[in-house]
Amino acid sequence: MKNLKMSIAAMLLLAVSFTNAQEKEKMNHDHGDMKMDHSKMMNKNSDAKAEAILSDYFNLKDALVADDTKKAAQAGTKLVASLKAFDMGSYTKEQQKELADIIEDATEHAEHISESAIDHQREHFKTLSKDITDMVAITGTKSTLYEQFCPMYDKGSAWLSTSNEVRNPYYGSKMLKCGKVQKTIQ
Amino acid sequence: MKIVKIIAIILLVAFVGIQFIPTTRNQSDTVPSTDFMLVNNVPETIQKKLQVSCYDCHSNNTQYPWYNKIQPVAWFLEDHIKEGKAELNFNEWDSLSSRRKASKLRSIIKQIENGEMPLDSYTLIHSEATFTEAEAEELINFITQLKDSL
Numbered sequence: 001m002k003n004l005k006m007s008i009a010a011m012l013l014l015a016v017s018f019t020n021a022q023e024k025e026k027m028n029h030d031h032g033d034m035k036m037d038h039s040k041m042m043n044k045n046s047d048a049k050a051e052a053i054l055s056d057y058f059n060l061k062d063a064l065v066a067d068d069t070k071k072a073a074q075a076g077t078k079l080v081a082s083l084k085a086f087d088m089g090s091y092t093k094e095q096q097k098e099l100a101d102i103i104e105d106a107t108e109h110a111e112h113i114s115e116s117a118i119d120h121q122r123e124h125f126k127t128l129s130k131d132i133t134d135m136v137a138i139t140g141t142k143s144t145l146y147e148q149f150c151p152m153y154d155k156g157s158a159w160l161s162t163s164n165e166v167r168n169p170y171y172g173s174k175m176l177k178c179g180k181v182q183k184t185i186q
Numbered sequence: 187m188k189i190v191k192i193i194a195i196i197l198l199v200a201f202v203g204i205q206f207i208p209t210t211r212n213q214s215d216t217v218p219s220t221d222f223m224l225v226n227n228v229p230e231t232i233q234k235k236l237q238v239s240c241y242d243c244h245s246n247n248t249q250y251p252w253y254n255k256i257q258p259v260a261w262f263l264e265d266h267i268k269e270g271k272a273e274l275n276f277n278e279w280d281s282l283s284s285r286r287k288a289s290k291l292r293s294i295i296k297q298i299e300n301g302e303m304p305l306d307s308y309t310l311i312h313s314e315a316t317f318t319e320a321e322a323e324e325l326i327n328f329i330t331q332l333k334d335s336l
Contacts, residue, residue: 131285
C-alpha cells in the first residue's frame with residue numbers, strides 16, 4: 001500500500017511539472033503564429049511593403065469606423081505581420097534608423113490593438129496613426145492620402161484615409177463625420 | 187473514506203513537490219544610469235509613488251512579499267513581472283527613443299486615467315499602491331508635462 005501511494009504521488013508530481021512546461025511552450029508557439037502570414041507580399045520592391053502596411057492600416061481604420069472590434073483586432077494582427085516584413089534595405093542609414101524606430105513603435109501599438117477592447121484600440125490607433133504618417137513621409141506612397149483631424153478625441157487626433165470624405169475612426173457611428181481634412185499627401 | 191485520504195495525500199505531496207521547481211527572481215543591487223528617476227527631474231512625492239505602485243513589476247528590482255517563496259504564487263508573480271517589464275521597464279527608460287518615450291508616457295497616462303494600473307491583483311495585497319484621485323492627478327500632470335517636453 002505504501003508503495004502504491006508513493007508511486008501515485010510521484011506520477012502526480014511529474015504530471016504537474018509537465019503541464020507547466022507544456023503550457024509555456026504553447027504560449028511561445030502562439031506568439032510565433034501571429035507573425036507569419038504575408039508571404040504573398042514578398043516581392044523585391046521595398047515600396048510594395050510599405051503599401052502592404054498602409055493597406056492593413058486602412059483595413060484597421062475602416063474596422064474602427066464601423067465600430068467592429070473583432071475586425072480591428074484581426075487587422076491589427078495582420079499589421080504586425082506586414083510591419084515585420086518591411087525591408088529597409090533601400091533607404092539611407094539615417095532613414096533606416098528612423099524607420100526602425102517607427103516600426104518598433106507601430107508594432108507595439110498593432111499588437112495591443114490585436115488583443116484589446118475598442119476603446120483601447122482607438123487609443124493605440126492614435127499613436128499608430130502618427131507612426132504611419134511619419135513612415136509615409138519617408139517611404140512615399142503611390143496613392144493620394146488625406147490626413148484628417150478630429151479636434152474632439154483626446155485633445156485632437158489625426159488619422160490617414162484614402163478618401164477625402166471624413167469617416168471618424170475614433171468615434172465610429174457616434175460621430176461618424178466629425179473632423180476635417182487637414183493635409184493632402186501625394 | 188480511504189479514497190479521500192489518498193487524494194489528500196496526493197495533493198499534499200504535489201504541493202510540497204512543486205516547491206522544488208525553481209523560478210527566476212527579479213532582483214538587482216544597482217540602478218542603471220538610464221533609470222526614469224535619474225534622467226528626469228521627478229518630484230519626491232511622485233518618486234515614492236512610482237516606487238511603491240509601479241517599480242515592483244516595471245523595473246529590475248522587485249520587493250518580494252514573503253509568500254513569494256511559495257508555489258504556485260511564485261509562478262504567478264514571475265509571469266506578471268516578466269510581462270510588466272516587457273511593456274515598460276523604468277530602469278531602462280533612457281535607452282528608448284523620443285518616439286518610444288512619448289508612446290509609453292501616453293500609455294501611462296491612459297492606464298492611470300482608466301484605473302487599469304496598478305492591477306487589482308496587486309493592490310489587493312499592496313493597498314498602499316492604489317492611487318487617490320489627487321495622486322493620480324499629480325502624476326498625470328507630471329507625465330503630461332514630460333511628454334510635451336520631449
